Amino acid sequence: MEATVSIPKPLTAKDFASDQEVRWCPGCGDYSILKQVQTVMPTLGIPRENFVLISGIGCSSRFPYYMNIYGMHSIHGRATAIASGLKATRPELSVWIVTGDGDSLSIGGNHVIHILRRNFDVNIMLFNNQIYGLTKGQYSPTSEEHKVTKSTPFGSIDHPFNPAALAMGADGSFVARTMDRDPKHLQDMLKRAHAHKGTSFLEIYQNCNIFNDGAFEIYTDKGTKAEETLFMEQGKPLIFGAQKNKGIKIDGLKPVVVSLTDGYSPDDLWVHDEQDFYKAQMLTRFFDDPHGEQHLPRPFGVFYDISRPTYEDVMVQQIIEAKAKKPADLDALLAGKETWTIAE
Amino acid sequence: MNTDSVQQLDDVVIKFAGDSGDGMQLTGSQFTNNTALLGIDLSTFPDFPAEIRAPQGTLPGVSGFQLHFSSNRIYTAGDSCDVLVAMNAAALKTNLKSLKKGGAIIANADGFDVKNLRLANYPEGENPLEDGLLQDYNVHVIDITKMTREVLKDSPLGMKEKDRAKNMFVLGFLYWMYDRDMESTISFLNTKFSKAADILESNLNVLKAGYHFGETTEAFGSRYHISKARMEPGRYRSITGNTALAYGLIAASQQSGLPLFLGSYPITPASDILHELSKHKNFGVRTFQAEDEIAGISSAIGASYGGQMGITTTSGPGMALKSEAMGLAVMLEIPLLIMDIQRGGPSTGLPTKTEQSDLLQAYYGRNGECPMPVVAACTPSDCFNTVFEAFRISVQHMTPVIFLSDGYLANGAEPWHFPNSAELPKIKVNFKPARENEEELFQPYVRDENLVRAWAIPGTKGLEHRIGGLEKQHITGNVSYDPENHQLMVKIRQEKVDKIADDIPLQTIDHGPESGKVLVLGWGSTYGAIKSAVNELLADGFSVAHAHLRYLRPFPKNLGTILKNYEKVLIPEMNNGQLIKIIRDQFLTDATGYNKIMGIPMTKQELVVKIRELL
Numbered sequence: 001m002e003a004t005v006s007i008p009k010p011l012t013a014k015d016f017a018s019d020q021e022v023r024w025c026p027g028c029g030d031y032s033i034l035k036q037v038q039t040v041m042p043t044l045g046i047p048r049e050n051f052v053l054i055s056g057i058g059c060s061s062r063f064p065y066y067m068n069i070y071g072m073h074s075i076h077g078r079a080t081a082i083a084s085g086l087k088a089t090r091p092e093l094s095v096w097i098v099t100g101d102g103d104s105l106s107i108g109g110n111h112v113i114h115i116l117r118r119n120f121d122v123n124i125m126l127f128n129n130q131i132y133g134l135t136k137g138q139y140s141p142t143s144e145e146h147k148v149t150k151s152t153p154f155g156s157i158d159h160p161f162n163p164a165a166l167a168m169g170a171d172g173s174f175v176a177r178t179m180d181r182d183p184k185h186l187q188d189m190l191k192r193a194h195a196h197k198g199t200s201f202l203e204i205y206q207n208c209n210i211f212n213d214g215a216f217e218i219y220t221d222k223g224t225k226a227e228e229t230l231f232m233e234q235g236k237p238l239i240f241g242a243q244k245n246k247g248i249k250i251d252g253l254k255p256v257v258v259s260l261t262d263g264y265s266p267d268d269l270w271v272h273d274e275q276d277f278y279k280a281q282m283l284t285r286f287f288d289d290p291h292g293e294q295h296l297p298r299p300f301g302v303f304y305d306i307s308r309p310t311y312e313d314v315m316v317q318q319i320i321e322a323k324a325k326k327p328a329d330l331d332a333l334l335a336g337k338e339t340w341t342i343a344e
Numbered sequence: 345m346n347t348d349s350v351q352q353l354d355d356v357v358i359k360f361a362g363d364s365g366d367g368m369q370l371t372g373s374q375f376t377n378n379t380a381l382l383g384i385d386l387s388t389f390p391d392f393p394a395e396i397r398a399p400q401g402t403l404p405g406v407s408g409f410q411l412h413f414s415s416n417r418i419y420t421a422g423d424s425c426d427v428l429v430a431m432n433a434a435a436l437k438t439n440l441k442s443l444k445k446g447g448a449i450i451a452n453a454d455g456f457d458v459k460n461l462r463l464a465n466y467p468e469g470e471n472p473l474e475d476g477l478l479q480d481y482n483v484h485v486i487d488i489t490k491m492t493r494e495v496l497k498d499s500p501l502g503m504k505e506k507d508r509a510k511n512m513f514v515l516g517f518l519y520w521m522y523d524r525d526m527e528s529t530i531s532f533l534n535t536k537f538s539k540a541a542d543i544l545e546s547n548l549n550v551l552k553a554g555y556h557f558g559e560t561t562e563a564f565g566s567r568y569h570i571s572k573a574r575m576e577p578g579r580y581r582s583i584t585g586n587t588a589l590a591y592g593l594i595a596a597s598q599q600s601g602l603p604l605f606l607g608s609y610p611i612t613p614a615s616d617i618l619h620e621l622s623k624h625k626n627f628g629v630r631t632f633q634a635e636d637e638i639a640g641i642s643s644a645i646g647a648s649y650g651g652q653m654g655i656t657t658t659s660g661p662g663m664a665l666k667s668e669a670m671g672l673a674v675m676l677e678i679p680l681l682i683m684d685i686q687r688g689g690p691s692t693g694l695p696t697k698t699e700q701s702d703l704l705q706a707y708y709g710r711n712g713e714c715p716m717p718v719v720a721a722c723t724p725s726d727c728f729n730t731v732f733e734a735f736r737i738s739v740q741h742m743t744p745v746i747f748l749s750d751g752y753l754a755n756g757a758e759p760w761h762f763p764n765s766a767e768l769p770k771i772k773v774n775f776k777p778a779r780e781n782e783e784e785l786f787q788p789y790v791r792d793e794n795l796v797r798a799w800a801i802p803g804t805k806g807l808e809h810r811i812g813g814l815e816k817q818h819i820t821g822n823v824s825y826d827p828e829n830h831q832l833m834v835k836i837r838q839e840k841v842d843k844i845a846d847d848i849p850l851q852t853i854d855h856g857p858e859s860g861k862v863l864v865l866g867w868g869s870t871y872g873a874i875k876s877a878v879n880e881l882l883a884d885g886f887s888v889a890h891a892h893l894r895y896l897r898p899f900p901k902n903l904g905t906i907l908k909n910y911e912k913v914l915i916p917e918m919n920n921g922q923l924i925k926i927i928r929d930q931f932l933t934d935a936t937g938y939n940k941i942m943g944i945p946m947t948k949q950e951l952v953v954k955i956r957e958l959l
Contacts, residue, residue, distance in 0.1 A: 018810065019785070020822065049778075052802045054646070057813075064810050065823065070802040072649060073812025074642075075672050081639035085646025085654060086802070088630055089605050093650070093802050111642075114635040315630060322625035330598050330765040333624070334591060336581050338528070340381050344577045 011048060013038040018068040024059060029180035029206035033127065034066055036183055037096075040190045041069070046094050052086065053096045054079045056103035059134050060127035060206070063098040077108025080115040080124065084311075087120045091312040094194070095122040101142040102132050105161050109141070116170035116199050118311040123193040123200045126163060131212035144289075149211075163203045164284040164303055168277075173198035175284065176302040179205040181220040185231070185300065192302055198310055218290045219298055228290050232283065232301035237269035240297050248296070255282060255296060272301075280304035350523055350567045355414040357422035358518070361439045362431030362455075363400055364393055364407040367511035371429075372409025373757070374515055378528045379413045380582040380759055385573035386413040387872065388757040389421035389945060394612070394695045401455075401463035406438045415571040419723075419872030421756065423947035429514055431455050431488075433464035436472060448482045450517070452510070454489035484564065486557070488513050495553045499546050509550040516554025523569045526551060576761055583760040585724035585753035586613070589683065590620035592728035594627050596735035597653060600771035603628040605647030606655045607640040612695045613751040614657045614685040637665035641682065645669060648678045651775060651801035653735065657683040660702050661692060664709070671710045672813045673744040674837065677789075677797050680744035681734055682716075685754045688943045697943030698751035700868050701919040706746045707897060707926065713834045715841040717741070718897040720748040722871035725760035727753060730894055733848075736771050741844055742796045748896070750918075752869045752945050775799050779806030788821040794847075795840035842898050851900035856882055856889025859909035862958045865935070867893040867923055870916055870946050877951035886959050896923070899930065907933045912958045914938060916951060 016038040024030045041051060051069035055061035057076035064071025074082050079097045087095050104112045104126050115122070131149070132138040138151040142163065146155040167175045174196040178189040186204065193200035205216040218224045226242040238248035245260045247269040258264045273279055280303045288295035358375070360368045369390055379386050389410040398405035412422035428443045430436035432455030443449065456473050472478055473485055492510040499506060519526050529551060537544035558564060583591075597604045608618045610633065622631040630647070634640040637658055644654030658666060663684045673680045686702045688694025706718045717737055721730040731747055738745040776798040779786065788809045791797050800807040809821060817824035818832055855878050866874045871892050878890040891906060893899070907913055907927070915924040916938040924937045938954045940946050 020810075047805070049805045049808055050803055055812075064812070067810075069808050071810040071812075072676070073810065073814060074645075075668055075813050078638060078642040078669065081634065081642035082646040082649070084634075084639070085605060085607055085632065085643030086650045087646075088632060088643070089603070089647040089652040090650040090802065110635055111639055114639065319625045319628055319630070323628070326626045328598070328627045330595060330627075333594065333627075334581075334762045334765070335579065336583075338377060338381060339579050339581045340383050341579050342383055342572070342575045342577050 011042040013042060015048065016041050016068055018066055020065045022066050023062065025210050027209040028059070029129065029208070030060060030063070030127065032180045032183060033125070033186065033204060033206065034063065036186045036190060037125075038067070040187050040194075044094070044191075044194055050092065051094050051096065053098060054083045054086065055098040056100075056108055057134070058100040058103045058132075059208075060098050060100040061103060077103055077106070078111060080104070080108060080111040083122050084111075084115055084118065084120050087122055088312050088315055091121070091316060095120075097122055097124045099124065099126055101126065101128045101130060101140045101163070105141045105163060105166070113166070113170040116167055116172040116201060119173050119198045119308055120312060121197050121199070121310045124202060125193075126201065126203045127206040128163060128203050129206045129208040129212055130160075130215050131208050133208045133211055137211035162284065162287045164201075165281075165287065167201040168281050168284050168304060172201045172304070173306050173308055174200040174302070175280065175304045176201070177203045177205070177300050179216060179220055179300065180207060182300075189302070192305070196305055198308060219300075228297055230286070230297040230299045232272045232299050232303070234272055234274050234302070237266045237271050239266065239269065255286070257294075257296065274302050274305040277304065277306075349565065350569045353568045353570055354416060355412075355418070356427065356522075356568065356570060357410065357412045357425045358427040358429065359408055359410045359425040359439055359442065360429045360514070361406055361408040361435035362429070362511070363435070364395070364397055364405050365400060366407070366431045367508065368407050368409050368431070371511045371515050372411055374529045374532060375518060376411055376757055377532075377582055378519070378524055378526075379411070380580070381528055382524075383572035383575070383580070384413045384415065384570050385418050385575060385759060386411060386582070386757070387418055387421045388412070389752065390755045391944070392696055399463075401432055401434055401460045403434045403438055403464060406435050408435070408439060413570060415573050417573060417575065419875045420948060421945065423949050429518075431510075431514070433460045433466060433472070437464045437466070443481065445480045446482065448484065449478060450514070451483065451485045452488040453485050454487060486517070491553065491557065492550050495549050496546050499542060501542055501546055505543070506546065509546045512547050512551040513554035513557070516551040516556075517558050520555045520558030521564065521567055523567045526555065575759070578761045580759045580761055582757050583725050583762075584616075584755055584757045585721065585727045585749055586616040586685070586755070587620055588725050588727040588760065589721075589731050589747075589749065590617050590624075592731035593621065593655060593681075593735065594624055594629065595728070595765070595768055596732045596771060597627065597629070598765070599768050600653070600735070600739060600773050602651075602653040602739065602773055604630065604655060605644060605652045606631045606657065607634050607643035607647070608632070608657045609634050609637045609640045609662060611637070611659045611662045613687055613754045614659050614662075614683065616754065617657045617683065617685070637662040638669060641666040641669040641680075644680060645673055645676070645678070648673075648680050649676070649802070651799070653679060653681065653739070655681045655683065657685070659685050659687045659695075660689045660705070663702060663705060667710045670716065670744060671712060671714050674710075674714050674716060675813050675816070676811050677742045678744075678799070679738040679742060681731070681738055681747060682744060683731070683747045683749070686748060686750040694943045696751065698869065698945060699918050699941065699943060700748075700750055700870070701922065701941070702748065703867070703896065703919065703922040704925070706748060713838065715838050716744050716746055716897070717841055717844055718746045718748065719894055720868045720896055721753055722868060722892050722894065724753050724756050724758050726871075728760075732768070733894070737844055737847070739771055739773055740796070740847070741794065741840065742799060743841065748868060750869050773799075775801055776804065776807055778804045781806075785820075787819050789816055789819050791836075794843050795836055845898040845901045848895045848898075848900060850902045851891060851893065851906055853906070854890045854892050855879060857887060858889070860887035860889055861910065862888045862912045862914055862955060863907065863910035864888065864890045864914045864916065864951075864955060865893070865907070865923070865927070866890070866916055867896060870918065873946040873948050873951055874916060876948040877955060880948065880952055881955055881959070886956075888955055888959065893923075904931045907931050912936065914955060914958055916940075916946060916954070918946065
């Protein structure tokens with residue numbers, strides 16, 4: 001009899017969609033992100049049962065319900081902490097975190113900086129819409145100053161976080177930015193986040209069309225996108241503009257925009273290097289108000305990608321070494337070093 | 345010359361008291377180990393300030409270690425002391441009230457100089473050692489500092505380091521006084537200072553000098569000898585509550601095959617559990633010092649979700665921070681252990697002092713209808729058995745469980761007739777197996793006859809599912825806002841915890857008649873004091889019994905019947921009356937409370953007085 005080998009049929013995006021009806025507001029940027037995640041995950045060569053998605057609270061945190069993988073919709077701000085415990089105990093799983101600007105930078109800010117420094121091999125997808133959506137429109141820790149919202153009728157006094165710079169400050173080993181309205185770039189960034197071993201911090205500009213519509217329009221609109229965005233590519237000079245005629249040059253310690261039609265050539269420009277900590281620090285600081293004069297473009301892509309040991313690998317190594325050095329002996333443990341015997 | 349007569353004693357309580365830098369905890373624990381190795385029964389009560397080094401010589405800086413040892417079985421660290429070692433004036437002032445009339449004071453002369461007297465707030469010109477204020481006591485003033493310096497006059501150590509050895513002089517002297525061999529401490533010092541030859545030598549020399557001082561001085565006519573206690577035959581060791589707790593977790597991990605994950609944030613008096621567990625990586629123990637209390641429990645939830653035993657250790661304030669996450673664990677219906685080593689509250693309260701004031705927090709301190717099983721240990725070594733039970737209940741009933749201990753149990757030591765691993769029961773774990781045929785959707789909230797759902801861990805083929813903190817639809821686990829479903833799920837979660845009563849032993853009477861005049865109902869660390877008091881009253885012919893609860897939620901099924909078998913029920917607690925509220929609520933028992941909220945353990949004598957009022 002001939003041996004039959006059953007080849008499992010390759011999984012598709014459909015296999016990663018759950019039976020639950022998606023309940024985000026029509027037009028929400030989350031739909032695009034969901035679609036890209038469902039498209040990318042089947043291509044990563046990981047059995048579906050090894051994917052786990054942990055979320056906190058907020059609109060974005062409903063995400064796990066719509067994915068046919070293991071998922072936990074946890075409590076506000078704690079997804080990163082829960083994921084840390086899961087990854088520490090089950091390093092073989094592919095652990096993804098879905099969080100928002102309020103969930104990860106306000107109530108859960110503490111856990112985010114600590115997961116970054118510890119470098120668990122997980123992927124954080126931070127949906128940044130610069131507003132609290134689920135609670136119906138209060139300002140968030142990424143909302144711009146003076147923003148008028150339900151809780152700031154006279155304008156917000158808070159100075160906003162710059163999430164990518166914060167991640168660099170916490171010694172994140174992978175820091176990137178993308179946007180909901182550029183599916184191809186989003187897919188590329190998801191793949192890069194997955195490929196990175198260590199905590200991947202991926203900020204995704206996501207439009208909340210109900211409470212903060214158009215917050216990132218200047219970066220996504222066809223008319224302005226090319227002039228206002230800078231797509232970083234490893235080993236390539238930083239060039240942008242509709243005519244690809246502008247570039248970033250380092251002038252001393254300061255980045256400046258130069259015109260390639262004005263005597264500068266690509267050889268004069270800053271060449272992107274994802275392993276250069278100082279350059280990555282500077283790039284994350286390209287955070288100007290796009291309406292200001294002489295502002296720098298907003299960078300998208302991978303700012304920083306370096307390799308350093310993950311928490312769980314070192315933890316497992318310590319256990320392996322401890323076991324080799326001293327095999328587990330419960331009776332020896334319970335007796336300790338000093339015992340005495342009471343005779344019959 | 346020394347008469348060297350050795351007098352037999354049954355029972356002694358010594359308190360070592362000094363400045364927190366004087367090494368009293370070390371002196372006390374060394375004397376404890378030496379006592380334990382002789383088969384003498386013992387119980388200890390370390391009592392130290394929250395400040396690591398409060399200003400030297402001041403009253404808040406006093407650190408004490410009380411040791412009760414006896415040739416009879418004993419259950420407490422003793423109501424009052426026979427011997428008080430006072431390294432300075434502040435130590436004397438703070439502890440004199442706990443010394444029996446006629447008791448011995450061993451005072452370090454140097455600790456009673458003008459500066460120390462002033463720091464201890466004695467009036468100008470008054471010295472208790474000289475002014476006849478201690479007439480009721482047997483006072484021995486020894487110039488410990490001076491003699492320590494004399495012994496070490498040729499040592500290359502600096503003066504400060506030399507003075508640090510003076511606790512060894514005290515220890516050596518007491519070894520002489522209680523007719524001991526010093527080998528246990530000599531071997532301890534050899535290990536501890538194996539890499540510091542000068543310090544090792546100075547400690548050994550001062551230890552021996554203390555012993556020889558006792559031998560050669562004429563001031564102390566008599567030495568004392570305490571015989572072995574009549575204890576159950578077997579092998580013993582000395583153990584503290586926090587160590588027993590850590591060992592109980594490791595034992596349960598071994599007996600279940602579930603590796604341990606501890607997510608914890610340091611907090612007094614629970615930190616020693618983190619320290620202990622972090623040593624045992626060879627048992628596969630993973631310890632994670634989290635960024636805060638919330639991350640501690642959250643990471644433990646992540647570990648339990650992944651199929652290991654998630655544990656978090658804390659004390660009252662940390663417990664409060666964990667409340668929301670505990671609610672999540674109740675919704676997820678996964679195993680999880682929350683260890684609350686209680687201390688004085690509210691707020692930061694009395695970090696190093698003992699109290700039983702988190703029972704209501706454990707019972708009710710969460711948003712929504714959020715029932716969780718609660719168990720409590722009653723002696724240091726009982727932490728082992730009780731945590732083993734907590735582990736079993738958590739795994740077999742898929743529920744977070746709260747384990748209550750307190751500062752007194754955590755740091756107190758007693759002899760432990762430790763089990764052989766072969767005697768320990770196995771804990772069965774059922775992970776939901778993988779499914780090849782995925783025609784039907786996996787339904788995570790299908791329950792068995794005990795209302796327990798399956799533990800379906802990530803990585804298992806065919807069981808992909810979503811869970812979370814939102815209300816679940818019965819059976820499917822999908823999000824549900826349906827009114828009937830919510831009521832049903834609240835009732836199911838309650839019934840699931842109630843049903844654990846079918847899976848725990850019936851309540852027993854620890855001591856005394858099955859029915860009678862007074863039942864003393866206790867929980868937690870008051871066990872020893874209640875037992876001692878009830879024993880004394882029973883010996884005097886009174887109709888009194890003692891029952892002690894390990895299972896606080898749910899209660900054993902026969903508790904209501906037991907309560908009805910006595911005319912009166914007394915509930916002593918180190919809080920303002922918490923168990924008594926729950927007992928009244930569940931059984932309508934008109935119990936009487938006895939509440940001590942002083943940050944110190946109950947004494948036998950105060951309980952005897954209180955119980956007699958009811959007899």
